[in-house]
Amino acid sequence: MELPMPTDLDRLFIDLSIRFDNRPRRNEPLAQHTTFRIGGPADIWLTVEHVDELADAVLLARRRGVPVFILGTGANILVGDGGIRGLVIENRAGEVQFPPLEGLAPGAEVLLTADSGVNLPGLARRCARRGLRGLEWAAGIPGTIGGAVVNNAGAYGSDMAHTLYRVELLSPSGTRVWQPVEWLEYGYRTSRLKRSAGGEWVVLRAELRLVGDTPANVEARLAELNERRKASQPPGATVGSMFKNPPGDYAGRLIEAAGLKGLRQGGAQISPVHANFFQNLGDATCRDVLVLIHTAQTRVRKLFGVELELEIELVGEMEP
Numbered sequence: 001m002e003l004p005m006p007t008d009l010d011r012l013f014i015d016l017s018i019r020f021d022n023r024p025r026r027n028e029p030l031a032q033h034t035t036f037r038i039g040g041p042a043d044i045w046l047t048v049e050h051v052d053e054l055a056d057a058v059l060l061a062r063r064r065g066v067p068v069f070i071l072g073t074g075a076n077i078l079v080g081d082g083g084i085r086g087l088v089i090e091n092r093a094g095e096v097q098f099p100p101l102e103g104l105a106p107g108a109e110v111l112l113t114a115d116s117g118v119n120l121p122g123l124a125r126r127c128a129r130r131g132l133r134g135l136e137w138a139a140g141i142p143g144t145i146g147g148a149v150v151n152n153a154g155a156y157g158s159d160m161a162h163t164l165y166r167v168e169l170l171s172p173s174g175t176r177v178w179q180p181v182e183w184l185e186y187g188y189r190t191s192r193l194k195r196s197a198g199g200e201w202v203v204l205r206a207e208l209r210l211v212g213d214t215p216a217n218v219e220a221r222l223a224e225l226n227e228r229r230k231a232s233q234p235p236g237a238t239v240g241s242m243f244k245n246p247p248g249d250y251a252g253r254l255i256e257a258a259g260l261k262g263l264r265q266g267g268a269q270i271s272p273v274h275a276n277f278f279q280n281l282g283d284a285t286c287r288d289v290l291v292l293i294h295t296a297q298t299r300v301r302k303l304f305g306v307e308l309e310l311e312i313e314l315v316g317e318m319e320p
């Protein structure tokens with residue numbers, strides 16, 4: 001009997017197993033790795049702990065012509081029930097270089113360098129404890145630095161566009177380059193990286209601009225913003241805001257006015273607390289959520305003539 005020829009995927013799995021020992025896995029269920037708890041399997045799954053590992057894994061996949069998806073904490077994606085073809089890299093590169101704090105004058109500007117896999121709310125808390133101001137807005141935003149740089153994550157009047165100084169990227173040609181914040185051409189929850197074809201540019205590290213203050217001041221501001229978030233945000237498995245707010249209005253207000261608050265489809269529900277949050281009640285499929293998305297968009301268009309644009313990203317194959 002003839003053995004089947006190895007595919008590019010098989011070859012990549014071998015390359016990765018040589019470089020990363022037994023760390024790559026096959027057919028990893030992605031529902032375990034997204035905040036929505038939804039998503040079929042990744043063909044190959046690898047967790048990286050360092051930016052050099054991240055760059056190496058991407059380059060190995062490119063050499064084999066296998067598509068790559070970089071996953072932060074999966075807090076802004078809806079993964080299809082069919083999963084993601086190719087390599088999914090979970091980014092845990094977690095080094096942070098804090099600026100020297102001794103003798104730092106209040107109000108003085110400093111730079112902090114963080115790997116793209118650093119947890120964003122965790123970093124906001126660590127900065128507050130050190131008396132570094134400027135990242136409090138991020139304390140309640142689940143995700144990594146990489147995801148925040150790509151999405152221009154933001155809240156309470158600030159965002160990455162206002163905090164980032166420059167970013168280190170792995171370019172489509174495989175070189176490592178630092179680019180200033182202007183290069184990212186930031187807009188509301190979007191960037192040049194988000195608009196480019198998936199996986200072309202990889203965020204390796206980010207340099208953030210922060211300001212010296214007292215830990216008490218920064219921690220107080222952080223606690224205040226956390227309270228505001230707790231009061232308005234529904235708990236449970238979600239991806240945050242489903243739609244961008246249309247100019248001059250709120251997506252949640254429009255969906256509620258269309259009478260859709262609390263609507264259920266299979267295991268998914270438009271939150272009864274905040275209509276721009278969709279929840280997985282336990283066994284939701286991507287298809288369930290897509291039905292709710294379609295219903296919200298259609299009803300809001302028909303009633304108010306407003307086009308609701310997704311804030312989250314649909315990723316992978318929708319059908320199992």
Ligand SMILES: Cc1cc2nc3c(=O)[nH]c(=O)nc-3n(C[C@H](O)[C@H](O)[C@H](O)COP(=O)(O)OP(=O)(O)OC[C@H]3O[C@@H](n4cnc5c(N)ncnc54)[C@H](O)[C@@H]3O)c2cc1C
Nearest residue numbers: 072073074075076142143144146147148153154203239240
């Ligand atoms: C409860 C809740 C509340 C939220 N509140 C807010 C909020 O207030 N404001 C807000 O802006 N967002 C909010 N979000 C959405 C989400 O937290 C942000 O979009 C966050 O930045 C996503 O980061 P992530 O690391 O999980 O990205 P992922 O969802 O894992 O990835 C998002 C995209 O970025 C790409 N990407 C990730 N890392 C890299 C990298 N290193 N290089 C290249 N591409 C990369 C991915 O491939 C994907 O295309 C909320 C989400 C939840 C669940």
